[in-house]
Amino acid sequence: MKRTLTLTTALALIAGGAWAAKTDVTIGLQLEPPHLDPTSAAAGAIDQVVYSNVFEGLTRFGPDGSVNPGLAESWEISEDGTTYTFKLRSGVKFHDGTDLDAGDVVFSLDRARAEESTNAQKALFAGISGVEAADDTTVKVMLSAPQGNFLFNMAWGDAVIVAPESIENIKTNPIGTGAFTFADWKQGDSITISRNPNYWGDAPALEEATFKFISEPTAAFGAMMAGDIDAFYGYPAPENLAQFEADPRFNVLAGNTEGETILAINNKMEPFDDVKVRKAVSMAIDRQAIIDGAMFGYGTPIGTHFAPHNPDYVDLTANAPFDPAAAKALLAEAGYPDGFSTTLKLPPPSYARRGGEIIAAQLREIGIETEISNLEWAQWLEQAFRGYDYGLTIVSHTEPMDIGIYARPEYYFQYDNADFQTLINDLSVENDPATRSDLLKKAQTIISEDYVNGFLFQLALTSVVDAKLNGIWENAPTQAVDLTGVSWSE
Amino acid sequence: MLRYAVKRLGSLAVSLIVASLVIFACIEVVPGDPASFMLGINAQPDTVEALRNELGLNKPLVERYFSWVGGLVTGDLGTSYTYRSPVSEIVSERLVISIPLALFALSLTVLIAFPVGVLAATRRGSFTDVTVMGATQLGVAIPNFWFALLMVLVFAINLRWFSAGGFPGWDAGFLVAMKALTLPAVALALPQASILARVMRSSLLDTLSEDYIRSARAKGLTTRQTLWRHALRNALIPVLTIIGLQFSFLLAGAIIIENVFFLPGLGRLVFQAISQRDLIVVESVVMLLVFAVIVVNFLVDLAYAWVDPRLRGRA
Numbered sequence: 001m002k003r004t005l006t007l008t009t010a011l012a013l014i015a016g017g018a019w020a021a022k023t024d025v026t027i028g029l030q031l032e033p034p035h036l037d038p039t040s041a042a043a044g045a046i047d048q049v050v051y052s053n054v055f056e057g058l059t060r061f062g063p064d065g066s067v068n069p070g071l072a073e074s075w076e077i078s079e080d081g082t083t084y085t086f087k088l089r090s091g092v093k094f095h096d097g098t099d100l101d102a103g104d105v106v107f108s109l110d111r112a113r114a115e116e117s118t119n120a121q122k123a124l125f126a127g128i129s130g131v132e133a134a135d136d137t138t139v140k141v142m143l144s145a146p147q148g149n150f151l152f153n154m155a156w157g158d159a160v161i162v163a164p165e166s167i168e169n170i171k172t173n174p175i176g177t178g179a180f181t182f183a184d185w186k187q188g189d190s191i192t193i194s195r196n197p198n199y200w201g202d203a204p205a206l207e208e209a210t211f212k213f214i215s216e217p218t219a220a221f222g223a224m225m226a227g228d229i230d231a232f233y234g235y236p237a238p239e240n241l242a243q244f245e246a247d248p249r250f251n252v253l254a255g256n257t258e259g260e261t262i263l264a265i266n267n268k269m270e271p272f273d274d275v276k277v278r279k280a281v282s283m284a285i286d287r288q289a290i291i292d293g294a295m296f297g298y299g300t301p302i303g304t305h306f307a308p309h310n311p312d313y314v315d316l317t318a319n320a321p322f323d324p325a326a327a328k329a330l331l332a333e334a335g336y337p338d339g340f341s342t343t344l345k346l347p348p349p350s351y352a353r354r355g356g357e358i359i360a361a362q363l364r365e366i367g368i369e370t371e372i373s374n375l376e377w378a379q380w381l382e383q384a385f386r387g388y389d390y391g392l393t394i395v396s397h398t399e400p401m402d403i404g405i406y407a408r409p410e411y412y413f414q415y416d417n418a419d420f421q422t423l424i425n426d427l428s429v430e431n432d433p434a435t436r437s438d439l440l441k442k443a444q445t446i447i448s449e450d451y452v453n454g455f456l457f458q459l460a461l462t463s464v465v466d467a468k469l470n471g472i473w474e475n476a477p478t479q480a481v482d483l484t485g486v487s488w489s490e
Numbered sequence: 491m492l493r494y495a496v497k498r499l500g501s502l503a504v505s506l507i508v509a510s511l512v513i514f515a516c517i518e519v520v521p522g523d524p525a526s527f528m529l530g531i532n533a534q535p536d537t538v539e540a541l542r543n544e545l546g547l548n549k550p551l552v553e554r555y556f557s558w559v560g561g562l563v564t565g566d567l568g569t570s571y572t573y574r575s576p577v578s579e580i581v582s583e584r585l586v587i588s589i590p591l592a593l594f595a596l597s598l599t600v601l602i603a604f605p606v607g608v609l610a611a612t613r614r615g616s617f618t619d620v621t622v623m624g625a626t627q628l629g630v631a632i633p634n635f636w637f638a639l640l641m642v643l644v645f646a647i648n649l650r651w652f653s654a655g656g657f658p659g660w661d662a663g664f665l666v667a668m669k670a671l672t673l674p675a676v677a678l679a680l681p682q683a684s685i686l687a688r689v690m691r692s693s694l695l696d697t698l699s700e701d702y703i704r705s706a707r708a709k710g711l712t713t714r715q716t717l718w719r720h721a722l723r724n725a726l727i728p729v730l731t732i733i734g735l736q737f738s739f740l741l742a743g744a745i746i747i748e749n750v751f752f753l754p755g756l757g758r759l760v761f762q763a764i765s766q767r768d769l770i771v772v773e774s775v776v777m778l779l780v781f782a783v784i785v786v787n788f789l790v791d792l793a794y795a796w797v798d799p800r801l802r803g804r805a
Contacts, residue, residue, distance in 0.1 A: 034528065034572035034766065042530025118541045120529040171574045187573070187583055188754025188762075189657055212656060214752045218639055222654030223752070226646040348765075378522025378767040385531060386523075399532050412531075 022488040023207040028232035032213035035171035038157040042120035044479035047157035051480035055160035055176035065477030081146030081431045088137040092200045095181040102133030121158040205487035231465040238296035253463045255474035259396040263454030268414040276334035278451035282320035283327040284366045294354035298460035304448040312440040316448040339367020342391030347380040352394040509780040524571045524767040567774040588756040592740040598679035607690025629684025638677035638750045655751035693725040734790035738783040
């Protein structure tokens, strides 16, 4: 009898174990972060691991790209738009047990905008003229001029709140306020985070999450198929997606990113200093053929440097319709009836390498011969980005709302248009939503009609996810794998 | 024997100094700035400059060379630009995977190659010999990454006996860790074993046709006794050379296999460090590999002298 009882208990235990939903998850990522401080490097891989999971800012991005309250539960903006008074949540603790207070916010913002700051997005903080703590939970941020997208800027991973006590070791032992605490980093292999029992907000469903770094597309396929990982965020081999779609064990998510993929043109280099030539290049490009050929159909054509899912987006693809005959005529008009030859420098991502081959073929149709060179990122930064030594190149600009780069004449496409620069200045000090919307639309139109670059497509984010795993963000308003809302069904 | 060893040590030191100069020069002239890589395409020029100062990249070249070599001598390999932790720590974390993997693969190589090579040589011209020659030809020809993918497909995806890759760490248990290294080790060992078996066979055949073997047979030793006492030991010299080269190759050349099985080994570290322009890591790891190769060659030289007394006098 006793034996039967034990057996029944054991069976019940086994069954019980099987019924309880899983509380851990393993997520595949292609790139490993170099370190874990989002406030001192550009690497998107850092944000993918720590954004919203480990670190939080005053505001935070929602899955749809909206800006929501983060560590600040509310804020007031002064009449003239130059003072923001943030009210911090009370009872927020850092993972080392210390309290979050206004002093930490002052420290974080001052550190980011300091002279010796190595914040990769220092421009986000450029408008701040002073930060002060009014009391323990109130912070005043003074701006030198009104700044329309200040709350948006504060939601970036580069603007998260860090504590002075833990700053020294932040790169290897990040101490934030988020729903997960950093647990372990097996360098070269994986990073594990675990549920923060003292989290101020709703406790996440997951107890533990592991990010596993797999850079090889074939290895990613093997790991997913063998069940070593539960999801691959930003799956690197679009050619396998059809196979995953057909398999009931998996879901394929195809979402938007902030990545405008452009055929960048060196605007100061002959013959590209002639708008007719740039227009000809744009019209020689068949965007859909590139999306189909290089991205296996994933991606949305764009006609300007702006994300199509943004409410202020204007569809300007008609400014440069695919029309090789017209493009050839334009070239002749500009004095190049027989075309010319130029360089096409391609960084490593597959959108550039595959897309580059297709674009080279399309440009050949109108008489432009391209000399393709494949570069590593470091070489690309040196030659094309800093040295302006390129004719054409393909890059996806993944920062959100980055149309402002067209107002920087020293930026690598060397577009110098005083009207556009004034417009961006007006935009940055404008607070009225309707006027802002108008200005943004105008900005998109100007660069589209100046054919600054060949605007190709908005990069898609494709992820392969176990069919029972819910809550993985489909879109990527920022480079984050926010796990606070992720759970297993049954 | 001692004089021989000292002379070898001297040439070892010279090789290391020359290597350090070549490595530093090569890596410093590679285009690409680590600071701009880390800060990306939205960073402002003054931020990049601030980071360059922080990393010490604005110091003169000669000063940087001497501080690097000085560090190497005292065992301080510097601090990684990207990871911001000591290179020696990063490297030793990788070595606990790369060295066991290389040893595992090398043991498999030797365990396969020796019997196969001896068998083929002693039965020269037989069906066994022809089969061995054919199979090893195939083993040399098949690229190891392709073979690795094939094994993942069969043993990880279809049969699910192994993980498709990754390394759980030694604290997960010796057997668990060894299991994770099994497919990579087999993939690495197969082509090496094929090469070694062929070298073993031809070297043994050469030795077996020597006069002293005939003498040994003539004085009444059996074929087996001749083989073990006289032929094998003399046939080992070229085999040892190959093993020495293979160990260095397995330690440094596992980059592709480590990527296929996403193992956090030394090869993958170098690969990543090169693309991120983490120069200090690349320099130190390459130097370490050069050191390993030179030391292995030194040991192989000593082993020659051990198996072949004639070499001790020469040097």
